[in-house]
Amino acid sequence: MFNKILIANRGEIAIRIIRACKEMGIKTVAVYSKIDEESVHVHMADEAICIGPAQSRKSYLNIDNIITAALLTESEAIHPGYGFLSEDSRLVDACISNGIKFIGPYKEHIEKMGNKLEARKTMIEAGVHVVPGSENSTNKAEEALKIAKEIGFPVMVKAASGGGGRGMRIVHTKEEFVDKFNMAKSEASIAFNDDSMYVEKFIENPRHIEFQILADSYGDIIHLGERDCSIQRRNQKVLEEAPCIVINHELRNKMGEMALRAAKAVGYVSAGTIEFLLDKYNNFYFIEMNTRIQVEHPITEMITGIDLIKEQIKIGYGEKLYITQDQIKINGHAIECRINAEDATENFRPSPGQIEGYFAPGGYGVRVDSHIYNGYTIPPTYDSMIGKLIVWGKDRNEAISRMKRALDEIVVTGVKTNIDFQKQILDNESFLINNIDTSFIEREIFNNK
Known part of the structure; x- marks a missing residue:
């Protein structure tokens, strides 16, 4: 080692x-x-x-x-x-x-899967379901509009080198297409130094489902089930849970097999994530692969008992996977809330500054991954996430109750946080009955104000 x-x-x-x-x-x-x-x-x-x-x-x-x-x-x-x-x-x-x-993965894996359009082509060749969309990238709004008309509105314009929700816009009509395309292109150019874009059919009200995979350099590959990352704001994940309640054993196997096929198509090695959109009819479509560990990896660890960072390090050293697919068992339900230093009442404006008081919640089934402490100064230079609150329960209801209790316990003073906003989500009736999709926050939280 x-x-x-x-x-x-x-x-x-x-x-x-x-x-x-x-x-x-x-x-x-x-x-x-x-x-x-x-x-x-x-x-x-x-x-x-x-x-x-x-x-x-x-x-x-x-x-x-x-x-x-x-x-x-x-x-x-x-x-x-x-x-x-x-x-x-x-x-x-x-x-x-x-x-x-x-x-991490090999250079060619990062390059192939990092370019979203190249990833689409690779998945199509491998027989993986993808969202209908353009075959080539363009930075010209007129060319993209022609493709959008052929696909049919609404569409999503996306940066070919994108990620993290940047360089993306939903376009509902041809009249607003050019302006939104150019906004997304400008954002992509700044974020990725690449203004090439592509167009996809916008799947309305889907769930955002991702499958965690581990692959070694000996050809062994497994998935560790799925995470439901549908609670998003501006394509940025806010709260994640695992497993997804609407996915049964049969659908999990089908999506898991498709995730493994996607990874095998590039000979992938390391920890990675295959991301899908799942519509209300249980049709699922590949959208991208993340060739790294994910922010929300702890919820998979909580329901499988597998330390993903350790496994990633072992694979990086050249060790063979010690677990097989039939050994992966999902136990209970886990939820992660991202704790951000931001003011939800002021359009989520970042709130850097000194933390005057901090108390981390604890108790059975509660985990806190954070780097803050009493007196710590949150710099204005980096992302506003200051921690992740993760809980486990024997089922979704217990996990929700435990997360509510943990959010009531956590104390962060001196800066604004999104803790109350997370409580709003957990108290929402639609969330409680699992009536969620990627439009949940806009529909249920902002429209209910």
């Missing part, structure tokens, strides 16, 4: 990886920007090294500085976490050039 791993990330995911490494007897190196000097992950790791100023592009996105840090600390491998460089093939190249192992 690796002797030392450098974690090219910050916040709760850096802490999550450090904890897994400690349990495996692996030394860790934390990297940090100047503004993160007092962050918990810096003090939890065996070593820590500053890689630049607060701006991401000069620190957590600076491949040269990260590789230099790995070489200086004699780290054998780099774990990228999620976000930042986790799906950047240039980091994989840099690791290979310097004799460092990248804990």
